[in-house]
Amino acid sequence: MRLTTDVAVVGGGPSGLTAAAGLAAAGLRVLVLDREREAGGIPRHSPHTGYGLRDLRTVMTGPAYARLLANRALEAGARVRTSAMVTGWASATGGDGAGGEGAHALDVTTPEGRLRVDARAVVLATGARERPRAARMVPGDRPPGVLTTGQLQNVVHLHHGSVGTRAVVVGAEPVSWSAALTLRAAGCRTVLMTTEHARAESYAAFSVPGRAVLRVPVATVTRVVRINGRDAVESVEVEDLRTGERRTVPCDTVVFTGGWIPDNELARAAGLAIDPGSRSPVVDNTLATSRPGVFAVGNLVHPVDTADVAALDGRHVVRHVLAYLAAASPAASRTVDRPAGRDLPDAARPSGGATSSGTRTGGEHGDAGGGETGGMFAGAIPLRAEAPFRWVSPGLVRPGAGAPPRHRILLWADEHRAVARVVVAQDGREIARRVLPWPVSPGRVFRVPSSLLSGADPRGGPIVISLG
Amino acid sequence: MRRGYELLGGYAERAGIPVERTGALLVAWTGEELAALDGLADKAARNGCRECEVVGADEVYRQVPALGPGALGGLTVPGESIICPWTTTLAFATEALARGAAVLLNTRVDGVRRDGDGGGDGDGETVLLTNRGPLRARWVVNAAGLGSDAVDRLFGHERYTVTPRRGELLVFDKMAGPLANRIVLPVPGSRGKGVLISPTIYGNVMLGPTAEDLRDRADTSTSEEGFAFLVDKGLALMPALMREEVTASYAGLRAATEHGDYQVHLDTARRYLVLGGIRSTGLTASMALAEHAAELLAEAGLLTSVRGDVPEPPRMPNIGEAFPRPYMCDDLIAGDPAYGTVVCFCERVTAGEIRDALASPLPPADLDGLRRRTRAMMGRCQGFFCGAEIAGRLARVEGS
Ligand SMILES: Cc1cc2nc3c(=O)[nH]c(=O)nc-3n(C[C@H](O)[C@H](O)[C@H](O)COP(=O)(O)OP(=O)(O)OC[C@H]3O[C@@H](n4cnc5c(N)ncnc54)[C@H](O)[C@@H]3O)c2cc1C
């Protein structure tokens, strides 16, 4: 079966659904493909409240939020196909890939048969998942009862299944507290939470129920070094990283939380430039990837931030997809303006359309790390982050293309800093220095206003963000 | 070994067991290893394998560009293959069942009694004492792997002792697949980088195994030392591989003995045959060993005639990455939408395959069994998305 659409959105979580609603409202044919039986992404199995703050200016539970976003996309005229797994890229028929019919083609498996979806543009919104035990290389016996938060919440909230009675939660990030809440709902006590960091991280919203109500003991600077129990979990061995001392903690369930990795299989299969720190496709401030007409939003590009932030990526990408398609086919809507640069350097926008992505050809398939210079990203300035930061998103800023989503640069840190003295430099020249009123915390995104980049030289070298 | 390779290759084709002729490359990292290659090529030629060829470093890097620096040369082994070990043993068991054998799982042999010994009326039948009651047999074949020496002792022999040799493995994400399109072997006997890198039949890349003698015959746990050793080796052998995610880690126990050879002994009077100590290459050799065992038993007078009505080998569902799987097949999905309903996303396992496995002649006993039949939950998320769904499907079948 063949389907043709203007925009294919892969992934119907908060970011994909929000992008779809906006694109459909602008009059485009939009097809959302999600492999789950229901659209909505991760919030479907996250029954606590706290969703929707920044995008909808209200809060609700995850499932309610998921339903609302799905309905909005449908009402705007997007088609949403569930149980539709995108398995790869088919060879495109649309010639030079410049936004024409069939510029991009996807292979999809559905119960109704296999689909080949031809699209003029693609928005990847495939989200992120937690690294399971195997990826963290925790040795020991391999009994059942070792989960990730995602699996735990699926078991408890979607399948109403049970877990054990005594759990050790690995990680003390916001998502770890979410796991502890789910465990409590399932009648399982969290006997210990461990973090390799010097302090436990938690949402303000979680610190009250987290610390007081859940009364979870947290072992900081501690690592789980072994799981014991052949047929069922009996205990874990933990090590105090300061003293090297080890002890055994009896439990019957282990939940590995956080340790995010984007679902980047399709991004990698397309040969998109990949950020070595986050393993996400590299995007610029318009959320364009290294391949013309392929955009990436949500936790796929910043693993992970909250759902509302992912949704606002979806809102942000709308005008850029429209601009891309308008440039690709001049006959299309003229009402779409190129976004004006506000807090990013604008002066050096080269003439002759070199920054108007749609007209560019060549350099289509970047490879890891190498895609930043030529092709799609020509003229964009790479953004780099120094330790303790592991990654920064977007990975490039294109002068003249407007601010990144929410006027924020997102970073991920491996260490805690109570006072965040942010230094922005370019070619050895300091262009901004500011103390931000929020701390740097591992396990959650650190946000820097993009206005700190406004002093950058649009023709200069990479912009480096560090802590002073 | 050669006979086993041929028999298994032919059987795999008939039963639909996924096999890939990837070929292998022995890589020399030291002058000593390099010097050994010619001798190995001669030995291979004497064993009838004439296609092996000694190649220089350039060719080594042309064949496996992702290898770390320092390779000096190599020996190609074009015939080497990879096979699905789970489908193979399951095919054997399914076929045995179809031919009339009974397969009793969770049935441990703890004792042996000769009927008649106890004053009964037996004609020398053996009674096997198990956790699920006694079983009588005219002939007993002991193929109990790690437990074969213990069973052999129950028959009154003191011939060999199994020392479990643990082998730990790291399995990398399928996205690492392009890094290793063939098996990369160490030069045998070398003390250097003595682990192999191999594509798996499921599209992953595997690094290992370690080799460590243990005492506990049930200890298939992985260890810190094992992981550290493998990471170390991996960084030298193929640095790019170590930047990929680990999808799974395993440990298996090989049944090593104090003898170099397999322990095959026939006791005609006692109507007893042991096939033990099959520490490595036991999968490749399995059908040749079975053939040999059948010959021994025929000589001993057990097999007097060959049945003419044996059923064809079973057609096994394909779980190999190199062959079409249901999610890719339009006609299958058109006939049954369950084959278009992907349940395990990372491994692209459909509801139809899970249903079929649960309804098969030898259904999986638990989630682990279902995983090995179908690949469900075997992938990079290890159940983050599908674990609950798949456990639910298993529970519904068990409950009904
Ligand atoms: C346990 C937990 C608790 C959380 N709690 C909160 C909270 O309280 N508040 C908050 O704001 N945020 C919370 N978050 C974060 C929030 O869930 C995410 O930020 C948000 O879901 C990200 O949206 P997304 O659209 O990027 O991705 P996702 O929600 O992950 O959606 C991705 C979608 O893509 C689909 N997909 C992927 N690959 C394919 C493919 N090949 N073919 C078809 N479909 C595909 C998936 O099925 C999925 O539906 C929590 C996260 C977790 C894990």
Ligand SMILES: Cc1cc2nc3c(=O)[nH]c(=O)nc-3n(C[C@H](O)[C@H](O)[C@H](O)COP(=O)(O)OP(=O)(O)OC[C@H]3O[C@@H](n4cnc5c(N)ncnc54)[C@H](O)[C@@H]3O)c2cc1C
């Ligand atoms: C890490 C690793 C990698 C390997 N790679 C390869 C390879 O690439 N190629 C290859 O050909 N081989 C390989 N092997 C070796 C191969 O797996 C073995 O040679 C083979 O499994 C031996 O088969 P078996 O039938 O003798 O014993 P097993 O496979 O061990 O089967 C013995 C069976 O007997 C049962 N049993 C034991 N005691 C009792 C009892 N008292 N009562 C009832 N039942 C009992 C056990 O439960 C088991 O099911 C590998 C092994 C390991 C560990």
